[in-house]
Amino acid sequence: MSTLLLPLLRLSAGGVAALLLATASTGCFSNRQNEGASLYQAHCSSCHGTQGEGLRRLIPPVAASDYVARNRAGLPCIVRRGMHGDVVVNGIHYNQVMPGHEDLTDSQITNLLNFVQRNWGNNNEPYTVREVSELLAPCHGSDGQ
Amino acid sequence: MTPSSLRFSLSRATVAGLLAAGSLLAACSSDTASSQPDRLPIQGIKRTKPTSPSDTLPDPVPAFQLTNQDGKVITNQTFAGKVYITDFFFATCPSICPKMQSEMLRVYEQFKDDPNVLFLSHTIDPAHDSIPVLRDYAQRLGIQDASRWHFATAPHDTVFALARAYMTGAEKDSTVAGGYAHSGTFALVDSRRRIRGMYDGMEKSQVDQLIRDLPVLLKEEAELRQTAAK
Numbered sequence: 001m002s003t004l005l006l007p008l009l010r011l012s013a014g015g016v017a018a019l020l021l022a023t024a025s026t027g028c029f030s031n032r033q034n035e036g037a038s039l040y041q042a043h044c045s046s047c048h049g050t051q052g053e054g055l056r057r058l059i060p061p062v063a064a065s066d067y068v069a070r071n072r073a074g075l076p077c078i079v080r081r082g083m084h085g086d087v088v089v090n091g092i093h094y095n096q097v098m099p100g101h102e103d104l105t106d107s108q109i110t111n112l113l114n115f116v117q118r119n120w121g122n123n124n125e126p127y128t129v130r131e132v133s134e135l136l137a138p139c140h141g142s143d144g145q
Numbered sequence: 146m147t148p149s150s151l152r153f154s155l156s157r158a159t160v161a162g163l164l165a166a167g168s169l170l171a172a173c174s175s176d177t178a179s180s181q182p183d184r185l186p187i188q189g190i191k192r193t194k195p196t197s198p199s200d201t202l203p204d205p206v207p208a209f210q211l212t213n214q215d216g217k218v219i220t221n222q223t224f225a226g227k228v229y230i231t232d233f234f235f236a237t238c239p240s241i242c243p244k245m246q247s248e249m250l251r252v253y254e255q256f257k258d259d260p261n262v263l264f265l266s267h268t269i270d271p272a273h274d275s276i277p278v279l280r281d282y283a284q285r286l287g288i289q290d291a292s293r294w295h296f297a298t299a300p301h302d303t304v305f306a307l308a309r310a311y312m313t314g315a316e317k318d319s320t321v322a323g324g325y326a327h328s329g330t331f332a333l334v335d336s337r338r339r340i341r342g343m344y345d346g347m348e349k350s351q352v353d354q355l356i357r358d359l360p361v362l363l364k365e366e367a368e369l370r371q372t373a374a375k
Binding site: 045046047049055056057058059082096097098099 | 237239240241243244246247250282284285286287322323347
């Protein structure tokens with residue numbers, strides 16, 4: 001019985017080790033690969049659309065958006081503090097109120113913005129968490145997490 | 146769970162319950178429960194005292210007077226002989242309104258060539274949503290013809306009372322983003338001021354159901370007109 005179990009145990013131990021290794025190696029970047037996508041759907045999609053398309057001339061798109069590309073440094077504070085007033089995106093004027101998000105951590109904002117920056121026709125440089133924390137300093141929006 | 150999200154889900158639960166009751170009613174009157182009914186149920190709540198033992202129908206939509214984005218006064222008479230779909234929103238609503246209005250827009254696109262189908266969006270923030278604000282909102286949404294889709298305002302009490310009549314929850318709530326808590330219910334109203342369907346405007350599948358239900362009601366309305374003409 002025990003001779004039968006032992007190799008099985010070894011096998012599973014090996015499996016666990018491999019799993020740990022895999023988790024650790026992805027962990028260098030982020031162990032929450034799809035967090036950005038799910039955060040987007042939870043916090044942004046109701047206004048900006050499930051595909052980032054926006055809503056007519058009411059809500060600007062975040063997909064294929066020149067604003068997203070040009071205002072890379074300003075986006076973390078917009079997510080944290082929200083925005084209002086006139087804004088031009090892809091040549092169209094928008095004027096709506098966007099709420100801030102006090103409930104997101106710096107790393108969640110990072111994952112969220114990286115998802116947007118790398119999808120739907122946007123092909124911009126991703127952020128590191130440290131960079132986002134620094135960019136959140138001007139609006140006193142960094143929670144250091 | 147925060148109180149606001151609780152309230153929101155509560156109102157959604159109410160809507161879901163009513164919707165379930167509605168489909169039960171529909172199932173009773175139809176031979177094949179799974180297929181589209183040939184007649185939509187009459188929905189709503191009876192709050193007034195019955196005038197006779199046989200008076201069991203829900204209250205009709207009460208008389209109202211609102212002002213639309215063109216500054217025109219609109220009343221029940223504006224919708225006479227038509228069917229219409231209502232919702233409640235406000236222009237600066239940061240949570241469910243854009244999603245809701247984009248779903249309403251989907252219904253509008255499907256029926257914009259049918260003059261017998263009208264749309265009525267009520268603002269629940271009349272202090273901010275002046276007529277110019279409503280007009281700007283409508284135009285940004287792509288609605289140029291106010292006589293097809295009214296974006297209407299009225300004093301708070303009027304709007305909140307109408308929301309109850311249309312089976313939508315709407316109230317002032319400083320704890321939620323934007324300051325107003327409301328559900329995303331769409332109500333389908335027939336030419337006799339009766340609610341014939343309620344749909345969660347945040348759920349694509351329910352709005353699809355509304356798009357399927359509308360022709361059923363329009364057929365009934367056409368038959369009604371024919372009978373009246375005889």
